[in-house]
Amino acid sequence: MKNDIILCGVGGQGILSIAAVIGLAAVENRLFLKQSEVHGMSQRGGDVQSHFRLSDNHVYSDIIPYGQADLIISVEPMESLRYLPWLSKKGWLVTNSNPFNNIPDYPPLDEILTEIRKIKNNIILDADATAKEAGSVRAGNIVILGAASPFIEMSFSSLENAIRKLFTRKGEEIVEVNLKALRAGKSFVNQ
Amino acid sequence: MKNRLLLGDEAIAQAAIDAGLSGMYAYPGTPSTEIMEYIQLSGVAAGRNIHREWSANEKTAMEAALGMSYAGKRAMVAMKHVGLNVAADGFINAAITGVNGGLIVVSADDPSMHSSQNEQDSRFYGKFALVPCFEPSDQQEAYDMVFDAFELSEKYKTPVLLRITTRLAHSRAGIIMKEHPEPEKKLKLPSDPLQFVLLPAIARKKYKALLTSYESLKYDARISKYNSFNDAKKRDIGIITCGIAYNYLMENIGSSSKNYPVLKITAYPFPTDLIRDITARCSEILILEEGYPIIEESLRGFLDDGKKIHGRLNGAVPRDGELNPALVAKALGMQVSTGGKVPVVVRNRPPSFCKGCGHADMFTALLEAVKPYGPGHVFSDIGCYTLGALPPYNAIISCVDMGASITMAIGAADAGLFPSIAVIGDSTFTHSGMTGLLDAVTNNSPITIIISDNSTTGMTGGQKSKATGRIEQICAGIGVEREHIKVIVPLRKNHEENVCILKEEFEYKGVSIVIASRECIQTAIRRKKAEASNE
Ligand SMILES: Cc1ncc(C[n+]2csc(CCOP(=O)(O)OP(=O)(O)O)c2C)c(N)n1
Numbered sequence: 001m002k003n004d005i006i007l008c009g010v011g012g013q014g015i016l017s018i019a020a021v022i023g024l025a026a027v028e029n030r031l032f033l034k035q036s037e038v039h040g041m042s043q044r045g046g047d048v049q050s051h052f053r054l055s056d057n058h059v060y061s062d063i064i065p066y067g068q069a070d071l072i073i074s075v076e077p078m079e080s081l082r083y084l085p086w087l088s089k090k091g092w093l094v095t096n097s098n099p100f101n102n103i104p105d106y107p108p109l110d111e112i113l114t115e116i117r118k119i120k121n122n123i124i125l126d127a128d129a130t131a132k133e134a135g136s137v138r139a140g141n142i143v144i145l146g147a148a149s150p151f152i153e154m155s156f157s158s159l160e161n162a163i164r165k166l167f168t169r170k171g172e173e174i175v176e177v178n179l180k181a182l183r184a185g186k187s188f189v190n191q
Numbered sequence: 192m193k194n195r196l197l198l199g200d201e202a203i204a205q206a207a208i209d210a211g212l213s214g215m216y217a218y219p220g221t222p223s224t225e226i227m228e229y230i231q232l233s234g235v236a237a238g239r240n241i242h243r244e245w246s247a248n249e250k251t252a253m254e255a256a257l258g259m260s261y262a263g264k265r266a267m268v269a270m271k272h273v274g275l276n277v278a279a280d281g282f283i284n285a286a287i288t289g290v291n292g293g294l295i296v297v298s299a300d301d302p303s304m305h306s307s308q309n310e311q312d313s314r315f316y317g318k319f320a321l322v323p324c325f326e327p328s329d330q331q332e333a334y335d336m337v338f339d340a341f342e343l344s345e346k347y348k349t350p351v352l353l354r355i356t357t358r359l360a361h362s363r364a365g366i367i368m369k370e371h372p373e374p375e376k377k378l379k380l381p382s383d384p385l386q387f388v389l390l391p392a393i394a395r396k397k398y399k400a401l402l403t404s405y406e407s408l409k410y411d412a413r414i415s416k417y418n419s420f421n422d423a424k425k426r427d428i429g430i431i432t433c434g435i436a437y438n439y440l441m442e443n444i445g446s447s448s449k450n451y452p453v454l455k456i457t458a459y460p461f462p463t464d465l466i467r468d469i470t471a472r473c474s475e476i477l478i479l480e481e482g483y484p485i486i487e488e489s490l491r492g493f494l495d496d497g498k499k500i501h502g503r504l505n506g507a508v509p510r511d512g513e514l515n516p517a518l519v520a521k522a523l524g525m526q527v528s529t530g531g532k533v534p535v536v537v538r539n540r541p542p543s544f545c546k547g548c549g550h551a552d553m554f555t556a557l558l559e560a561v562k563p564y565g566p567g568h569v570f571s572d573i574g575c576y577t578l579g580a581l582p583p584y585n586a587i588i589s590c591v592d593m594g595a596s597i598t599m600a601i602g603a604a605d606a607g608l609f610p611s612i613a614v615i616g617d618s619t620f621t622h623s624g625m626t627g628l629l630d631a632v633t634n635n636s637p638i639t640i641i642i643s644d645n646s647t648t649g650m651t652g653g654q655k656s657k658a659t660g661r662i663e664q665i666c667a668g669i670g671v672e673r674e675h676i677k678v679i680v681p682l683r684k685n686h687e688e689n690v691c692i693l694k695e696e697f698e699y700k701g702v703s704i705v706i707a708s709r710e711c712i713q714t715a716i717r718r719k720k721a722e723a724s725n726e
Pocket of ligand 1: 219274277574616617618620649651656
């Protein structure tokens with residue numbers, strides 16, 4: 001088994017919590033894992049990405065070869081397109097529909113969505129609204145993770161366990177909100 | 192067996208703790224910063240009271256680590272690659288004095304310049320200083336090598352360079368850790384009281400000894416176990432990989448790796464006998480180095496009339512930038528997989544000032560104040576404020592090396608540029624701006640220095656800045672006249688007043704300092720969160 005995932009968004013949008021959940025779940029599943037990210041300059045409102053490589057065998061390269069990602073998980077629509085050179089022909093693209101507009105020439109949203117819909121396997125969802133329904137506007141990331149969960153080759157319950165581990169420190173209420181967000185994301189895809 | 196998911200940087204830090212480290216010394220710099228940060232957050236490090244404060248710059252860090260080594264304890268010093276330029280004097284001379292307690296120097300290179308001014312290859316420094324160098328190919332090797340590096344350091348009484356690159360530093364992998372950490376070493380002074388006294392007569396002897404031990408180092412087991420040659424039946428092309436390049440090779444040849452003779456190098460001085468071995472057996476050689484073509488140049492020599500060699504120097508691999516699986520596939524003549532193209536609607540999203548950043552308001556005031564003089568007057572430095580080079584500000588004309596804003600402003604003023612202005616951050620100022628300021632004061636240079644003081648080392652993630660709250664005092668102590676040390680608060684509501692102050696100081700024909708003081712917005716948010724959770 002091999003599962004190559006690109007996680008992307010804008011610096012400050014907190015893709016790190018998604019990364020942490022997948023990482024914890026991978027450890028629980030005793031998978032080999034490499035997760036590479038770029039820190040530093042790129043965090044000041046610039047584009048950020050993280051490469052996740054899960055496998056039941058030793059993983060060599062820290063970065064995913066072009067055309068081999070099974071999944072792009074994006075918390076921002078335009079950013080989801082930046083990594084198409086990595087996406088395999090059979091890969092899935094799961095993205096939030098809410099733009100993060102911090103540049104003067106941000107393109108019209110419908111042009112972006114049109115491009116995303118050209119990808120055979122795409123899922124676009126309003127994660128912010130779903131998160132709000134789940135009880136916290138800040139759980140949008142986890143909603144997206146939920147929507148991507150069918151394409152992550154680990155059991156859903158191991159993602160749930162990872163969320164429990166990650167958020168325990170912040171109290172039971174936060175854990176529940178995030179579990180709800182994860183499930184809401186998943187049921188969006190299942191509908 | 193303990194297994195933890197760690198960044199390459201964190202694996203190095205954890206290994207150092209497990210190897211009985213007594214002192215960690217560093218100045219922040221991407222991609223090395225997380226080594227010190229991990230030790231600062233470690234409960235074990237706190238329990239043992241391992242030294243773990245940031246240093247003022249890489250040179251002070253290097254020398255303090257050497258001092259700890261003098262006292263017989265294990266020390267590590269970490270920096271980004273350009274930091275080794277700052278620390279080079281101490282580093283190269285430490286090779287000649289030698290060490291007492293084990294000393295590891297971590298230098299984190301940044302090929303492709305994800306967040307750096309250049310992509311220099313620290314392995315050159317190892318060769319230059321005649322110091323052994325480890326270059327791990329993955330995070331587990333990075334962990335394991337720290338133990339060997341300390342032992343090698345103590346056996347040969349030499350500092351050991353640990354060269355890593357961005358991809359290894361900032362990528363997580365599962366690490367198998369030692370069950371039981373080693374105890375720290377006891378205080379024990381060197382047996383030779385003159386070991387660290389590099390008077391010429393002593394230095395000459397020590398240098399001869401260094402030359403001899405560098406030769407024997409090559410054959411030490413701790414070096415040679417990290418260099419391995421796997422022969423194959425098919426010998427059309429032999430492949431030499433250095434450090435992380437090995438992973439990109441294996442990613443491509445994976446299951447068919449038995450078809451290629453491969454020499455994997457992760458420790459230096461590199462083994463000429465192994466290189467002779469592979470070159471003698473194979474018709475052609477492909478060499479994959481993450482960084483400069485150091486081994487490739489040696490292989491080719493000046494005449495380059497031997498065996499056909501493919502690498503960065505003949506275009507088989509690009510001359511600059513980091514490697515990746517596709518570049519290596521191409522060099523192997525394999526088919527390169529590709530995904531889709533990036534659609535044209537995708538725009539660049541360059542980094543920018545955070546909302547509510549004081550640097551931005553400082554630049555707005557500065558631009559208005561400097562306007563009458565035309566463009567070309569504002570030197571700057573390295574930090575978040577370097578973003579002032581980008582639109583809409585286009586406010587600065589330089590970013591060279593830490594501290595260079597002040598000294599370049601001095602030189603330009605000497606040449607007759609007026610006004611000559613420097614913009615520097617608080618941490619950069621204490622890193623290497625203060626000495627330049629002393630030059631300015633003794634010359635009475637007609638320059639204005641704006642210290643954009645956000646009370647933190649912002650660019651690298653908000654580490655403690657050395658002189659928070661004391662910058663005025665420091666400037667006065669160095670000799671700047673009190674009436675030309677002005678403090679402004681860069682906020683929009685103070686704009687008019689700030690412009691006036693700047694204009695006045697630009698016109699002054701001596702050294703003037705304007706401290707634009709406002710806490711970094713990111714630090715402020717973190718501080719408020721921490722305060723709230725403490726209540
Ligand atoms: C010799 C050297 N060491 C470290 C760095 C990494 N570095 C770049 S900017 C910076 C921090 C600058 O802090 P400060 O001057 O306070 O400015 P701020 O980012 O807070 O605006 C550091 C450590 C470097 N580029 N060169």
